[in-house]
Amino acid sequence: MKGTRRFLSRNLLISLALLLALCALTVPAFADDGSGRKRFQESECLSCHAQPELQITLPSGEVLPLTIVPERLAGSVHERIGISCDSCHPDISGYPHPPLEYQTRRELSRALYLTCRTCHVTNYENSLDSIHAEFAAAGHMEAPVCTDCHGAHYTQYPNQPRALISDTCGQCHTEIFDIYKNSIHGSALIEENNPDVPVCTDCHGVHNIQDPRTALFRIESPELCAGCHADPALMAKYGYDSDVYNLYSISWHGVDVEVYKANWPTIWHESAVCTDCHGVHNILPASNPASSVSPQNLLATCRKCHPDAGPNWTGAWTGHNEISLERTPLVYYTNVFYVYFVPVVLILAGVYVLLRIIRATVDRVRRNLP
Amino acid sequence: MSANETTLATARSGRVRTERTFVRFNLVQRWEHALFLLTFTVLLLTGLPQKYRTATWSQYILATPERLETIRQIHHVAAVLLIMLALYHVGRAVVRLFQRRLSGEMLPVTQDLRDGFKMLRWLLFIDREKPSFGKFSFEQKFTYWFFIFGTAIMILSGLLIWFPVLFTRVLPGGIIPAAKLAHSAEAIAAAIFVIMWHSYHVHIERLNLSIFTGRLSEKEMREYHAREYERLIGESDSPPDGEPE
Numbered sequence A: 001m002k003g004t005r006r007f008l009s010r011n012l013l014i015s016l017a018l019l020l021a022l023c024a025l026t027v028p029a030f031a032d033d034g035s036g037r038k039r040f041q042e043s044e045c046l047s048c049h050a051q052p053e054l055q056i057t058l059p060s061g062e063v064l065p066l067t068i069v070p071e072r073l074a075g076s077v078h079e080r081i082g083i084s085c086d087s088c089h090p091d092i093s094g095y096p097h098p099p100l101e102y103q104t105r106r107e108l109s110r111a112l113y114l115t116c117r118t119c120h121v122t123n124y125e126n127s128l129d130s131i132h133a134e135f136a137a138a139g140h141m142e143a144p145v146c147t148d149c150h151g152a153h154y155t156q157y158p159n160q161p162r163a164l165i166s167d168t169c170g171q172c173h174t175e176i177f178d179i180y181k182n183s184i185h186g187s188a189l190i191e192e193n194n195p196d197v198p199v200c201t202d203c204h205g206v207h208n209i210q211d212p213r214t215a216l217f218r219i220e221s222p223e224l225c226a227g228c229h230a231d232p233a234l235m236a237k238y239g240y241d242s243d244v245y246n247l248y249s250i251s252w253h254g255v256d257v258e259v260y261k262a263n264w265p266t267i268w269h270e271s272a273v274c275t276d277c278h279g280v281h282n283i284l285p286a287s288n289p290a291s292s293v294s295p296q297n298l299l300a301t302c303r304k305c306h307p308d309a310g311p312n313w314t315g316a317w318t319g320h321n322e323i324s325l326e327r328t329p330l331v332y333y334t335n336v337f338y339v340y341f342v343p344v345v346l347i348l349a350g351v352y353v354l355l356r357i358i359r360a361t362v363d364r365v366r367r368n369l370p
Numbered sequence B: 001m002s003a004n005e006t007t008l009a010t011a012r013s014g015r016v017r018t019e020r021t022f023v024r025f026n027l028v029q030r031w032e033h034a035l036f037l038l039t040f041t042v043l044l045l046t047g048l049p050q051k052y053r054t055a056t057w058s059q060y061i062l063a064t065p066e067r068l069e070t071i072r073q074i075h076h077v078a079a080v081l082l083i084m085l086a087l088y089h090v091g092r093a094v095v096r097l098f099q100r101r102l103s104g105e106m107l108p109v110t111q112d113l114r115d116g117f118k119m120l121r122w123l124l125f126i127d128r129e130k131p132s133f134g135k136f137s138f139e140q141k142f143t144y145w146f147f148i149f150g151t152a153i154m155i156l157s158g159l160l161i162w163f164p165v166l167f168t169r170v171l172p173g174g175i176i177p178a179a180k181l182a183h184s185a186e187a188i189a190a191a192i193f194v195i196m197w198h199s200y201h202v203h204i205e206r207l208n209l210s211i212f213t214g215r216l217s218e219k220e221m222r223e224y225h226a227r228e229y230e231r232l233i234g235e236s237d238s239p240p241d242g243e244p245e
Helices: A002-026 A042-049 A070-074 A105-118 A121-128 A131-137 A146-150 A163-170 A174-181 A184-192 A200-204 A215-229 A232-238 A244-249 A252-263 A274-278 A298-303 A311-316 A329-368 B027-051 B056-061 B065-098 B110-123 B138-162 B175-204 B218-224 B226-235
Strands: A030-032 A038-040 A055-057 A063-065 B003-009 B016-023 B215-217
Touching: A105 A121, A105 A146, A121 A131, A121 A146, A163 A174, A163 A184, A163 A200, A174 A184, A215 A232, A215 A244, A215 A252, A215 A274, A244 A252, A252 B056, A298 A311, A311 B175, A329 B110, A329 B175, B016 B218, B027 B056, B027 B065, B027 B175, B065 B138, B110 B138, B138 B175, B215 B218, B218 B226
Parallel strands: none
Antiparallel strands: A030 A038, A055 A063, B003 B016, B016 B215
């Protein structure tokens, strides 16, 4: 068996070498991949496409630039692993090229990006489940495809540096990006290149991005925040309390949300989730006066849901804090009453009833004795 | 308290036996108890699933958001009934206090402490004789006052968490989470108390239905309320005094 395989592979190598030699001799401008199709070599493509201001006009009147900058191409992730022009442009096998069938530039990108699927099957399929694909299906051709985020020819790793991700989303979601930039998460990312703060994709997902305005996304959103904010090691690094989520989930709002999440996740529910009070893209620490949960703004934030609340109302919020004498004395003393006093009364009452049962039983036995 | 003559025909002998019964509770008190029993049960049954919302058994009951809403409405209706009952009970006592007709027989007195101490000696087999009691034993007074305070806590905390925005216009905000805690904990305390203490005294020790019938037999009076029995018999054989408080 082993011998046969070695024999086969040796034969294969020899025939390959022969084939290559033949190619080199006969058609030096083209390579042959063995499928009988002629392959352009990149240098051949660039002999035309490196010319500046090479372009054509599409039937829509749009100008389609055709210039490729060789230096930038050489730096792309695909180029570095030897993927060249014809991998993504398989229909072009010589000059003159077949005529372009596309009316608009958008039509062209939406057709050509499909070649990404050849290699990136999972990511492509995930993208079909995304809100972007949903929008495209509804006729919004501007909804992004692979190349809109990753680029076509000069593809780079999308997260190097990490801030590149939010930049990419920000190309279309400009307003949200501007808000995010000034949030605690965004500013730490952009100004400090912080490795821990969430970028867009950490909360929204990458290729199968879902509509964040659904009941399901809302009810599951506290878990998203908890992914980092309930992590003791990560929170300790920044001096934050990692108990916030646990305490939230036993609070009035939190229990409500837990029940809806467990039973009716697709039914819209108003009970406050993290983002209702802290904001979404504009999250700031409570110590920042501009924060929606700073002492100055807290009442206004409560009033979004409790419009008639008076100034004492914020005191009803036990926050993400354990019961303590300093912060919540009323709750503290009530807790003491029910944790110490009432159980003692009930235990004494129980002992008393037990003694009565014993005495009654003994008396009954004695009465029945001869 | 009035003594009352009832004739009972004993079927076996055919003889006529006369048994005296004593009025213990008047009609108002019997209705008050029945309404309290009803509202207490409804409130507990509709409150527990809400307290234990995250538990699986609760989610069978609160299967849909509409069901949860219905349960809450039933809880609120029963709560309003209980509040009316409590206002009536307290209001009646206050009126009678001003009329100088409040008997005060439910008020704890030092005799109750002495009775309790004697009871403890009997329970620990130190005394051979069980102490005798007046119309309401210290146990029964304890039951009454436990429910008076418990109901007050439940009504006040319940209203606070039902109308939190309204109350915090005047009261500090911290009272809302305190009320939520109290409402939740007091409910359990009351439930344990009813099952353990009250049901022992009226079902296990003996079946005492006087709160429904309004009467106690002469035998029961002698055995459980000897001091009251002797007082009544001592005063007259059938004292025609006013209705009991």
